Amino acid sequence: MSLTHWQICRLLISIFTILMKYLRYLLWPFSLVYGAIVVIRNWFYDAGWFESTSFDLPLITVGNLAVGGAGKSPMTEYLIALLKSNYKVATLSRGYGRQTTGFIIADRDSNAHEIGDEPAQFKQKFPNIIVAVCESRVSGVERLKDDHQVILLDDAFQHRALKAGLNILLFDYNKLHGPQLMLPAGDLREPTSGKMRADILIVSKCPPGMNAAEQESIAARLKPYPKQHLFFTSIAYQAxxxxxxxxxxxxxxxxxxxxxxxxxxxxxxxxxxxxxxxxxxxxxxxxxxxxxxxxxxxxxxxxxxxxxxxxxxxxxxxxxxxxxxxxxxxxxxxxxxxxxPIGVQFLNNEGAAFNNLIENYVRKYTTHSGIH
Structure with a gap:
């Protein structure tokens, strides 16, 4: 049976992808160097040698340890929908891939080239909230803090110069079982020990019918600290x-x-x-x-x-x-x-419990002490 041009291309891409997967392991020595630099950097922030700025309003970070999508944008949208009716909400992103620099507040005509694709998506779906981009999260919060009650920080978990009050850390279910290697051999931006800074852990993109035994196995693998709350979510495909x-x-x-x-x-x-x-x-x-x-x-x-x-x-x-x-x-x-479009669906009917954590943090917020 002869193959079409498109089938041949797909086959060659698959072979190339497999080869690249194994060739990445040759970069492991560089991963050791990169990992050491990240660990030292984090230690300097933890020890107070590098300054981390906090602000007197609720700041919620949504992030992950690995590069690539773990569902940060759908989670940010979930938080917007949860909070926008009762609070003046703003989102702040770096604006990855934009062709501009500096602090920008989006309007309905802003496009991905001006503010990045994810902020543009937020503005289209939630036109009545403020969507801002800035390379420096500290500078961005400075510009937003006087006119907003809650700021959602998209993909800012590694931005240690800013100290958020609540950190949500996502783990892609589909990547949990592979080798956990640092860049460039793997996908991790920082070691898994970085999860200690999170208040809430979420395993995203789970199969909707995932059973309790598999959830317990994943929990044993992630080893959440006593202070941390662990949730499982799946993708909710919408019309x-x-x-x-x-x-x-x-x-x-x-x-x-x-x-x-x-x-x-x-x-x-x-x-x-x-x-x-x-x-x-x-x-x-x-x-x-x-x-x-x-x-x-x-x-x-x-x-x-x-x-x-x-x-x-x-x-x-x-x-x-x-x-x-x-x-x-x-x-x-x-x-x-x-x-x-996609949304977030909490497994085990735990959406209400998650909502309560978020709402209680925002409602009772006084200092950047998290939800504990």
Whole structure:
């Protein structure tokens, strides 16, 4: 049986990915050096030799130890939805991948090139809150603190120059069982001992039906400290909506889905489509990838060449923000492009317990002593 050009490309990519996986282990000596530098840096902050600034208002950090997606953006959105009705909430991010510098407050017209894809996503979903970006979290909080009651810090767990009152640390379920190596051989930005700074540990992207025995096994692996609260969450796939409009759609068994992603963890979404009975054709790019005309032309050509009677293009919310350029919008015009939003679902009916921790911290906050 002969292979198509696309199948050959996918096979070569798979082989290259496997080779790179093992070649990374050759970088282990560099990981030792990097890890030592991170440990010393953290020790200097813990000992007070490096200054860590605190502020007299609730600061909540959402982060992870590894590079790549662990579900920080959906968790940040969960917190926004939880708090926005009762408090004046702001989010503060670095604005990864933006082509600007300095402190910027987003408006409805801000795009991913100006503020980064994730902040742009926050502003589109929650237009009535303040979404800000700044390389220095300390400077950013200084600019926001007088007009806000709560500031959510997206991906700032390693930003030790700022001392948050509540630290939420996420662990991707799909990466728990592999080797835990520091960069560049592995994916860790700091050793797993860094989890001691967290108040809440969350294992994200869990299978919805994960049993108690597996949860206990993971808890034994993570070894949370007595002061820490451990939760398990899964991805909640929400209704598809049209790219650029409010049109909604549902997945149909047997349909062909051309999936466009530039995110760190796309495997769960591919599985979701396959579980729904769809034939997924994945156009996969690196996290925060800036889509080019060539990328989108390839997507459009593959879509038009498909003989499937029922076909559509699906992308993620974060990726959709990087498609909002005139030349790309023109290519996608009149095509059925849908966006797949996701949310957070707590396992074991523990959403209320998590909400109480957050709300009690914000309500009773007096100093940066966390929730203990």
């Amino acid at each position: 598809l909506f049209g790219f650029g409009d409010s049109q909604q759609a549902t997945l149909k068994v047997g349909s062909t889905v051309f999936l466009l992603t530039g995110i760190a963890g796309s495997a769960p979404l591919v599985k979701h489509l396959q579980d729904a009975g769809c034939n997924a054709v994945h156009h996969k790019y690196a996290d925060h990838h800036t889509f080019t005309l060539k990328n989108i032309t390839k997507l459009v050509d593959d879509f038009n060449a498909s003989a499937s009677a029922d076909k559509l293009i699906i992308t993620t919310e974060k990726d959709a923000e990087r498609l909002k350029r005139p030349e790309i919008l023109e290519l996608l015009k009149n095509l059925p492009v849908m966006v797949q």
